[in-house]
Amino acid sequence: MAKRLIPSFNRVLIEKIVPPSKTNSGxxxxxxxxxxxxxxxxxxxxxxxxxxxxxxxxxxxxxxNVLLPEFGGTEVKLGDKEYHLYRDEDILGTLHD
Structure with a gap:
């Protein structure tokens, strides 16, 4: 059974984006x-x-997609994935293409 977390109050569940360490050509x-x-x-x-x-x-x-502070948030592990919980006011902004 897969678990789903619904944050309380003004909290936001975030999956951090890990940028690639190399280009498609290596x-x-x-x-x-x-x-x-x-x-x-x-x-x-x-x-x-x-x-x-x-x-x-x-x-x-x-x-x-949001910009996060360098420090902060609470690490949460659901199954084999890691997430972070932040308060809404801790999120620095939204990112647009």
């Missing part, structure tokens, strides 16, 4: 060019609440 890339810390949103929580109890929805949605 040329090795230096570590500095593969440094971008990004990930794909796998699941989002319902959001947080303000002082009046109104729901504040999460600012990203499933499938978004």
């Amino acid at each position: 040329i090795l890339l230096p570590g500095s060019t593969t440094k971008l810390n990004s990930g794909k949103v796998v699941a989002v929580g319902p959001g947080g609440r303000d002082r009046d109890g109104k729901l504040i929805p999460v600012s990203v949605k499933e499938g978004d």
